[in-house]
Amino acid sequence: MALSRSLQGQHVVVMGGTSGIGEATAGLLAADGAEVVVTGRDRARLDAAVERIGGKTTGYRLDGANQAEVAEFFAASVEPIDHLVLALSGAAGSGPIAGLDLEQLAAGFAGKFWPFVRIVQAALPRLAAHASVTFVTAASARAAFPGTAGLAAINGALEAMVPPLAVELAPIRVNAVSPGVIDTPWWDTIPSEARAELFTGISAATPVGRVGHADEVADVIRMFVGNGFVTGTVIDCTGGANLATGR
Numbered sequence: 109m110a111l112s113r114s115l116q117g118q119h120v121v122v123m124g125g126t127s128g129i130g131e132a133t134a135g136l137l138a139a140d141g142a143e144v145v146v147t148g149r150d151r152a153r154l155d156a157a158v159e160r161i162g163g164k165t166t167g168y169r170l171d172g173a174n175q176a177e178v179a180e181f182f183a184a185s186v187e188p189i190d191h192l193v194l195a196l197s198g199a200a201g202s203g204p205i206a207g208l209d210l211e212q213l214a215a216g217f218a219g220k221f222w223p224f225v226r227i228v229q230a231a232l233p234r235l236a237a238h239a240s241v242t243f244v245t246a247a248s249a250r251a252a253f254p255g256t257a258g259l260a261a262i263n264g265a266l267e268a269m270v271p272p273l274a275v276e277l278a279p280i281r282v283n284a285v286s287p288g289v290i291d292t293p294w295w296d297t298i299p300s301e302a303r304a305e306l307f308t309g310i311s312a313a314t315p316v317g318r319v320g321h322a323d324e325v326a327d328v329i330r331m332f333v334g335n336g337f338v339t340g341t342v343i344d345c346t347g348g349a350n351l352a353t354g355r
Contacts, residue, residue, distance in 0.1 A: 115333070116141035118190040119236075123147050123172050123227060126157040128292030129244055130195030132322035133329045137191070138163030140330070147172065147181070172196045172223045178230050188236040191333045194224050195244045197294055201258035213258045221262050228273070235280055240339075242332045243270065243284035244325070247346045250286070267342050274340030281339035285328045288346030290320040315348030 120137050124130040125146030134157075138144045143164040148154040154167040170177040173196075201216025203209070224243060235241070248256045249263035267284055274282040289310050295303050311318045325345050332338060344350055 114141050115191075118142050119187045120144045120191045120193070120333070121147070121185075121189050121231075122193045122195060124194070124196035124244075125161075126150070126153045126167075128195075128197070128294055129287065129290065129322045129325045129329075130193070131157050131161065132326040133193055133195060134165060135161045135163075136323070136326045136330050137333065138165050142191070143187075172227060173219055175226050175230075178223075178227055182230045182234050185234045188239070189231065189234050190236050190239055192227075192231055192235065192239065192241045193244070193329055193333075194227060194242065196220060196223055197244070198262070199294070199297070201262055202255055203258065204255050205257050208258055213261070216258055216262050217265075221265055224266055225269075232277075238279050238281075238336065240281040240283070240333055241273075241277075242329050243267075243282075244329070245284050245286045245342070247286050247288040247344060247350055251350060270342055271340040278339070281332070281336070283332045283339060284342045285325055285332070286342055286344050286346070287325045288314070288320060288344070288349040290322055290325060290345075292322050310349070313349070314346075315351060318347065320345065320347055 115137055120142045122130050122134040122144060125134040126148035134144050134146045138161050145166050145168055146157060147168050147170050149171045151169050154169055158165050158167040168181060170181050172178060198216055198219035200219055201213040228241065243266055245263040245266050246259065248259040249267045267286065270282055270284045307319050328343050328345050
């Protein structure tokens with residue numbers, strides 16, 4: 109199957125679609141004609157995101173880490189899901205290993221790894237025969253930056269699942285995009301001046317000379333959705349930051 113230029117009539121679910129990469133992905137797929145459902149925990153943010161995304165987009169309030177809410181959502185799904193995008197994110201679990209709070213690391217797994225697994229399990233009966241599933245992981249999975257061992261464990265565990273899932277669930281396709289530093293609200297907990305300084309330093313060490321944008325990650329997800337001959341693949345979207353160690 110060639111890359112589809114239109115997603116007209118296809119049903120897409122973007123879990124974690126109220127900001128950043130998830131919202132950018134939902135917007136891109138909706139613009140291509142897909143009927144998109146975005147999920148999020150906060151009703152006000154969800155409604156605002158649906159309005160920004162436009163097209164045939166609806167919102168469903170749920171907490172992706174709540175197993176009962178996830179099960180209820182998929183049980184209520186009427187149409188088969190053609191494409192499932194898991195863009196739930198989390199920040200817990202970072203820090204130097206000597207002082208790493210193991211409860212925070214467990215919270216990191218509870219906020220991202222386990223929700224991804226539970227969502228896939230709950231979604232399986234509702235996925236179309238040739239559906240696609242795309243994980244949004246993080247470049248920390250394979251980077252070697254001090255203080256990121258916990259994040260590497262969480263995202264690395266998800267990326268390790270992609271090839272066996274692609275074989276086990278075939279012909280459903282399973283892929284992942286592994287973003288580097290992307291300028292999204294994920295960084296909003298850092299004061300603006302400190303964040304700008306951080307981005308400047310990262311840009312200087314990155315081959316493309318800047319941090320990324322959410323729509324650039326969405327472009328990779330769009331490729332996974334439309335290209336029926338790609339599965340079991342993890343694609344880096346880092347601006348080459350994962351290559352910069354040896355520079």
